[in-house]
Amino acid sequence: MTVTELLQSPAKDLLNIYFTAGYPHLDSLCELLPALEAAGADLVEIGIPYSDPLSDGPTIQQSSAHALANGISLELIFKQLEETTTQIPKVMMGYFNTVLQFGFERFCQRCADTGISGVILPDLPIELYLDRYASLFEQHGLSNIFLVTPETPADRLHYIDQHSTSFIYAVSSSSTTGVKAGIQDAAPYLKGLQTAKLKTPFLVGFNIASPKDFDFACQYARGGIIGSAFIRYLAKQNDLHAATTQFVQHIRQLQLS
């Protein structure tokens, strides 16, 4: 299934899990993707490690540095994806420069070949995307996913909405990833998004760490995105498959009860 199909389905309380490719081990992706699918995550975000991840807090900075030291590269991520068969919708998240060096056309082609249906490049602003890359993404059936923040003014929010296809990534607060405790302060902002009459559904991400945070996000949005908390959890475990199952169950406990 593609990310756009998932978001067009009636499914709600969508759990989107981010992990850094190449972490904790070079080929952990091959283990984590089936584990996340089996555990019942709805969507995965595969992080492309970059030496200078400006939007990320310490957890993802460290997992990225660790993955690069393990020898990961975008080329290798695509190879690993070829070796893994999962149906779970998959998007890639990374920084513009990594994709620029790989070559945008080649990147889009490889995404299409390996079952990637969406891309998040936080440092590629929408204006530049529309100017330079939108037609390439469309040709390859890729959904480009934009971020909005509590500071995004209404006109810009609607502009972004207009050009969004699968979902809008609602950043829970003005921050880098995984540095603030919880998202409960975001209520007025999330309420605003909920009532903004957007055509595109949104998922909430950044600083979701607990079942309570996830449940809170789901009250306003189609689901939540968890990254740093999952990475921190993996860091302490040896059995990645078991850890993934436990983590997903733990996060979903308020929905299941």
Add this chain to the structure above:
Amino acid sequence: MSTTVLSPFQVDQKGFYGDFGGAFIPEMLHGNVEELRQRYLGILASESFRNQFNELLHQYVGRPTPLYLAPRLGAHHGTTIYLKREDLCHTGAHKINNALGQLLVARELGKTRIIAETGAGQHGVATATACALLGMECVVYMGARDIQRQAPNVARMRMLGARVEPATSGSQTLKDATNEAIRDWINHPETTHYIIGSAVGPHPYPDMVARLQAIISAEIRQQLDGLPTHIVACVGGGSNAIGAFYHFLDEPEVQLVGVEAAGLGVDSGKTAATLALGTQGVLHASLTKVLQTADGQVVEPHSISAGLDYPGIGPQHAHLEAVKRVHYGGVTDQEALDAARQLSQLEGIIPALETAHALAYLEKMNFRREDRVVINLSGRGDKDLDTYMQHLAL
């Protein structure tokens, strides 16, 4: 200061210099960068800004700085050489021009908190100074390794009331300090202005910094009767160089020369010669030339001078190289050290290690007797005495 610049060498409507520039920022920074983009030209052109800035440059920084005719250095090279004495600015380098200007812009934008990055500590000291003068909170990010290497400047910043925050990520030098400053800005978008220390970063920073440093070339034009034949400046991010070039860019007969730090040699693997070796890529939100791997991971540079130890370069310089308006060359650590000693003993002026790169490049140029060469003497060498003691057996 004009608000519309129609020059092939200046930034276009979309924030690009030819193939370079732009603002590759995450949405979290959009509000701040967009506000700056919409307002900086108006603020810089306003009478109140110009009055305050000129007053500070005159009364506080000590401008205009002399354009000193250096007879013994000139005789050594068989031509006429002038030194533009930015080393005589308060705090000892050109960095204060930019720090004061941006602080006034920040105040106009209603910001109450200032952040900055620093490598050698020169821009950190300049920003801490400006913040002390205008009563603003100041946080300076500095690589943990640089904090150890540049202890006197750390103490100066603290003496001036700034908080110095160690950047412990990555290689713990200037690039990482810049990353941390940008992350701080993402986390404090409403109160904070980020004073970038060179002509780098997302549009409009490279243009704003260039305009603030352009005072250097404006003064050279007034101080020199007629045009110089050459202007030579060192290039880290490129702020002192663009300041010295700015008002001569559209004078094709003036040869402009930028000097990068080649470290142990351009081909040694330990270098900061970004234009010589870099490829097009994004660093700190600007599309420019970057020292990087084929995978797009940023490579750690090396230079003996902490102020040139940067894996990118301002996008305007990348463009000026591409269109061949400026010639860029490289100088090794050792050549710079030798040139620093030479200037000290020929003219009684101890230059900063960064500046010494510009001086060393003179040995690689051919001059005619009737040439008139201006060297931008971007800073003084007090901060580098430890390095000079170590490497020159003083």
